[in-house]
Amino acid sequence: MSVTGHALAFRGLTKRYGSFTAVEDVSLAVEQGEFLTLLGPSGSGKTTILMCIAGFVAPSAGAILLDGRDITALPPEKRDFGMVFQGYALFPHMTVAENVAFPLRVRRLGQAEREAKVRAALDLVQLAQFAERLPRQLSGGQQQRVALARALVFDPALLLLDEPLSALDKKLRAELQEELRALHRRVGRTFINVTHDQEEALALSDRVAILNHGKLVQEGAPAALYERPQTRFVADFLGKSNFLHGRVREVASGRIGLTARAMLLVQNLPDSTPRPALGTPVLLSLRPEKIVLLAEGESAENEATGRIATWSYLGAGFSLVVDTPDLGPIRVVLPTWRAPIAPAEGLQVRLGWAADASVPVMDDAA
Amino acid sequence: MNGFRRDAGWYALILPAFLLMSVFYIAPIVQVLAISFTEPQPGLGNYERLFTSESIQRVIVTTLRICLITTVLALLLGYVLSYRIALSSARAQRWWILVVLVPLWISVLVRAFAWVTLLRRQGLVNNTLMEVGLISEPLALVWNEFGIIVGMVHYMVPYAVLPMLASMREIDPRLLAAARGLGASRGEVFFRVFLPLSLPGLVAAGVLVFIFSLGFYITPAILGGGKTLMVAEWIGLQILDLIRWGLGTMMATMLVVSILATLAVFSRIVDLRRIFGSGA
Numbered sequence A: 001m002s003v004t005g006h007a008l009a010f011r012g013l014t015k016r017y018g019s020f021t022a023v024e025d026v027s028l029a030v031e032q033g034e035f036l037t038l039l040g041p042s043g044s045g046k047t048t049i050l051m052c053i054a055g056f057v058a059p060s061a062g063a064i065l066l067d068g069r070d071i072t073a074l075p076p077e078k079r080d081f082g083m084v085f086q087g088y089a090l091f092p093h094m095t096v097a098e099n100v101a102f103p104l105r106v107r108r109l110g111q112a113e114r115e116a117k118v119r120a121a122l123d124l125v126q127l128a129q130f131a132e133r134l135p136r137q138l139s140g141g142q143q144q145r146v147a148l149a150r151a152l153v154f155d156p157a158l159l160l161l162d163e164p165l166s167a168l169d170k171k172l173r174a175e176l177q178e179e180l181r182a183l184h185r186r187v188g189r190t191f192i193n194v195t196h197d198q199e200e201a202l203a204l205s206d207r208v209a210i211l212n213h214g215k216l217v218q219e220g221a222p223a224a225l226y227e228r229p230q231t232r233f234v235a236d237f238l239g240k241s242n243f244l245h246g247r248v249r250e251v252a253s254g255r256i257g258l259t260a261r262a263m264l265l266v267q268n269l270p271d272s273t274p275r276p277a278l279g280t281p282v283l284l285s286l287r288p289e290k291i292v293l294l295a296e297g298e299s300a301e302n303e304a305t306g307r308i309a310t311w312s313y314l315g316a317g318f319s320l321v322v323d324t325p326d327l328g329p330i331r332v333v334l335p336t337w338r339a340p341i342a343p344a345e346g347l348q349v350r351l352g353w354a355a356d357a358s359v360p361v362m363d364d365a366a
Numbered sequence B: 001m002n003g004f005r006r007d008a009g010w011y012a013l014i015l016p017a018f019l020l021m022s023v024f025y026i027a028p029i030v031q032v033l034a035i036s037f038t039e040p041q042p043g044l045g046n047y048e049r050l051f052t053s054e055s056i057q058r059v060i061v062t063t064l065r066i067c068l069i070t071t072v073l074a075l076l077l078g079y080v081l082s083y084r085i086a087l088s089s090a091r092a093q094r095w096w097i098l099v100v101l102v103p104l105w106i107s108v109l110v111r112a113f114a115w116v117t118l119l120r121r122q123g124l125v126n127n128t129l130m131e132v133g134l135i136s137e138p139l140a141l142v143w144n145e146f147g148i149i150v151g152m153v154h155y156m157v158p159y160a161v162l163p164m165l166a167s168m169r170e171i172d173p174r175l176l177a178a179a180r181g182l183g184a185s186r187g188e189v190f191f192r193v194f195l196p197l198s199l200p201g202l203v204a205a206g207v208l209v210f211i212f213s214l215g216f217y218i219t220p221a222i223l224g225g226g227k228t229l230m231v232a233e234w235i236g237l238q239i240l241d242l243i244r245w246g247l248g249t250m251m252a253t254m255l256v257v258s259i260l261a262t263l264a265v266f267s268r269i270v271d272l273r274r275i276f277g278s279g280a
Helices: A046-054 A096-105 A111-124 A140-152 A170-187 A198-204 A222-227 A232-237 B002-038 B045-052 B054-086 B090-105 B108-119 B124-132 B145-169 B173-181 B186-214 B218-223 B231-241 B245-269
Strands: A008-017 A020-030 A035-039 A061-066 A082-084 A158-162 A190-195 A207-212 A215-220 A242-252 A255-260 A263-268 A281-286 A302-313 A317-324 A328-335 A348-353 A358-361
Touching: A008 A046, A020 A046, A020 A061, A020 A215, A035 A046, A035 A198, A046 A158, A046 A190, A082 A140, A096 A111, A096 A140, A111 A140, A111 A170, A140 A158, A140 A170, A170 A198, A190 A198, A198 A222, A207 A222, A207 A232, A215 A222, A215 A232, A232 A242, A232 A281, A232 A358, A242 A263, A255 A281, A263 A281, A263 A302, A302 A328, A317 A348, B002 B045, B002 B245, B045 B054, B045 B245, B054 B090, B054 B145, B054 B186, B054 B231, B054 B245, B090 B145, B108 B124, B108 B145, B108 B218, B145 B186, B145 B218, B173 B186, B186 B245, B218 B231, B231 B245
Parallel strands: A035 A190, A035 A207, A082 A158, A158 A190
Antiparallel strands: A008 A020, A008 A061, A207 A215, A242 A255, A242 A281, A255 A263, A281 A358, A302 A317, A302 A348, A317 A328
């Protein structure tokens, strides 16, 4: 199949239920062939946005555009979007082949064409040998693939996925993530995915839009979001993060100096960003894996000494919580392979991190 | 050995219920069966009448016809009602179910007489139609098959609604949304997804209503006015008025047999335990 994806955009999308605002003024453009994920905790409005795109929920305000054409008022069956529902929603009284043929049947395709397309779609998800089974005779992962085949068989303008992997166990989820990614590359269509699982969002997407309380908080490529979160919510929701509170003590070219109680912190800050005034509070996000344990004689741009409060062994890494007098508890992740220390509660350690390891974030914590 | 003694304890617990059932329920039925072969003289004479007596055949045909029409109408009305209820909000559903169930708490006798007052020559329906000028002569709405069917359908609709509603509520609403999302119109969603998935409830309701209808006594007796005889009333007539125990018990046996036969046939099609609500 060639790249036949379509571009979708929504502008000022808002959905109110009485006095409750589920989605507030969200604008986003999804490009042709892109894999976009709407990520957020439950109640963030991500599913409502997907239901607006699919046509099941009418927005209170705003417009949805497909290749520039306004489709806000179209009913779901006229939109020609493939959709994989949460829990798959396979028809239990139809075989796998009949399920996949359903969208073609309601489009009045001839039998020969229908059969050929069903076979191609089942081949695409490697389920051709299960065509005559009923959905309940399949495993969760196979059902998920049937749902995908059914959503793709009629060459939809775009594919909508509502928590497609949430019903699967962890190992299977990882496998299907890779399959879904490969499928996206193979069919070259525009995919819009909704999930609350940040790992899934990072692994699958070309671009992620993070939502909270019905608002778009930040959007961008997975790496950009992870490395340069703009707000405390994004840093906290996407992976783990330490938050360091400081006040601006000096502003220099490319970096600023902060005081946190008795401690001095050095933070890189590109000159292009607005310079904070002296004395203003600044919140830094520092990822646990960007902190190192300093051996005797080693030094870093930022150093803090503390005692290990708790630690746990995670296989690939150790997770430590180090109590520091000036910054409070700091979470550190160390590779276990050739770890510089044997962790023990109460052990004194010296932490170090570079001036570009942390990023200033806006404090949007509720 | 141990297991046997423990089982014996459990059996002892159900013994009173078992005795009650066998003494007061199974024994009389067996006796009915016995009488049908022995009165007035031993032999198959009573059953022979099934093939020779035109009046008996007429009663059976009338009963089957009324029961079939009642079943079809009760299913149609019940299906529409169940569909409406199944698609309404949880709060509205409680009210709907109350409205459906209230008639069940009113005596059959009261309801039959209520229909008589509505349908008789000077009843509300005829008077209204005449005042409006739609008809000049009162219609014969009661003391015939029409009246019986009206009364029976009214009685049966709740019994049709309950199994159908139960099976419709099991349908995942996401399936209906999925069907529309995949391009099906509202009509196609109904005929390709909702109807097939509600079919077990429809069959169950049909069996339930048909079996109930076969043994109807009070409603046909009052609304039929003695002119249209159904099996149950005919049995009562034989035994109470004509003292022909042999014929009466023969027909009673036939009724029991046909009910068991209906159940046997449909138990192969649908899971009876689901219909009559055994705790899964």
